[in-house]
Amino acid sequence: MTHRTLKTRYRLLARRYGLQIKRIIPYDSLYKRNAAYRAITDRGDFLIKPFCRSRVLGQRTARQQIERISSHIRTLQKAGYPHLPKWLTTSSGRYWTFYQGKPYYMTEWIKGRELQNDAQDYDNLGKALAGLHNVCQNTRLPMARFTLKEVGILKRRDALFRRQLVRFNRRLGRWFRKHGAECIVLADEAWRIMEAPKVQRLLQKEHEPPALIHGDVTVPNVIIRPDGLFLIDWDRVRRGSIYLEIARTLLNTALFEPLYMEAMLRGYEQFKPLLPEERLLISAFFRLPGEAWLSANRIAFGRSRYVNHVLKKTWGRRLSAVGWMDRWARATTAPDVSGRDTLKGAEINEEGEPTAI
Structure with a gap:
């Protein structure tokens, strides 16, 4: 044109x-x-x-x-x-x-600056997200259990990834041969957390009342002006799972840095406190290796020959962040944000809670 x-x-x-x-x-x-x-x-x-x-x-x-x-x-x-x-x-x-x-x-x-590596920015982002999730629409339509629907979709992606993992040859599967087992462990732990009775009760009553989500909170979609923080690009706004949105916002913006993760979650809970089972559910979504699933799918269908370089570069930090999220999910106050401990694996107890090794 x-x-x-x-x-x-x-x-x-x-x-x-x-x-x-x-x-x-x-x-x-x-x-x-x-x-x-x-x-x-x-x-x-x-x-x-x-x-x-x-x-x-x-x-x-x-x-x-x-x-x-x-x-x-x-x-x-x-x-x-x-x-x-x-x-x-x-x-x-x-x-x-x-x-x-x-x-x-x-x-x-909206003219302003991007989200910066500053804890106050993430605190404000958490408050903005909580404010959105507190806005509920009055509707007479029967509401779906949004998170349960998303869990079904994610389980299908995990099953596809496990089938693709078996078929990768030596050249294409180098990263997956090294880290594929860790991806499977992370997913298995997430599913066990979600199967805990108190998390299941939460999922069953989620549709009362329905909440709005932005659907695409990423660094480019957050703009900060002197008069406040704005979320832009509302093309995916809908009623949906606030728990998955919190986890994805952390994954998309916080660079796997516990300092920024803690600031965002602290800001969120100032406006919308989370129950223990809600924290567990968010930590379960956070540990799912969605980027690995996407890379495997692109390679399997010939859309790429390489694992996403961001995934390769951040994998170690991601595992450390998963460990921090586990501690946050169990804590009544925010855990240490040093991020020194790298997760080598976790045991999930019968209540679906991760326990440190």
């Missing part, structure tokens, strides 16, 4: 929001080129983004998905959630608009 055609498209879209574009600047995401656009207009800077249908939002059409997302955004704005960019509405009052069969939306442009 030529720059002139691109500018014409976004000029027409901006008019539906009552804006006139002076300049349009494309921005890439981690996964896609030109994933979003910065629109410099007569009323300031805004983000214009084409919405792409996502499998994580189910089998709905793109229109149905953007309508559902708009409903969640409206709920957050009515609740006064402060970490959400302002979404613009068209003249018809909708958050989104169609152009040539594709949905688009506009929000304010």
